[in-house]
Amino acid sequence: MLGLLKAKKGNERAYGESQTSRLRPVATDLPVSSGFVYCSIKARNDMIKWSIILGVLGVVATGAVVSHLNSWLPDWGPRKYWLLGLGALFPAWLIAFLALIPPPAVQGSEASLPPSAIFSSGVALLGVISTDVVVRQLDRSGYSFSPFLYWRFGVAGLVPSWLIALWVLFWFH
Secondary structure, three states: OOOEEEOOOOOOOOOOOOOOOOEEEOOOOOOEEOOEEOOOHHHHHHHHHHHHHHHHHHHHHHHHHHHHHHHHOOOOOHHHHHHHHHHHHHHHHHHHHHHHOOOHHHHOOOOOOOHHHHHHHHHHHHHHHHHHHHHHHHHHOOOOOOHHHHHHHHHHHHHHHHHHHHHHHHHHO
């Protein structure tokens, strides 16, 4: 629950019929950041918990898939292993990233993203682009590298942004 109530003015009830009353954030037991109520502490902790669970499961599951794919499809390209590594942490990063964004009812239609969300998405974009460049260069080099190397590059592309999002959620919200 976002904890939004109609503002009380004069003798009006809490849910007054006046057109001048506006929605305002109420910070009773909820964390407040920049004047907006994001989510309850329990909801935030649940998002952190699910993000970590999905991250660990994604890394373990895709790591197992890489070993089987290497034996089943030996000619599978390195960029596909890299993409599998990105897929390992993408759901975990997405949950943490979405927890950084305030709900539309609180944020309004003209509001911008919080700086923490912009920073996390920027680091994710830089990680994906930089690891893609490295994988392409290794592929063009002509040497044969382990599929796990390319998979690790994919995982490494999202680890910094995922950890930033979790760190911000844990310490600042």
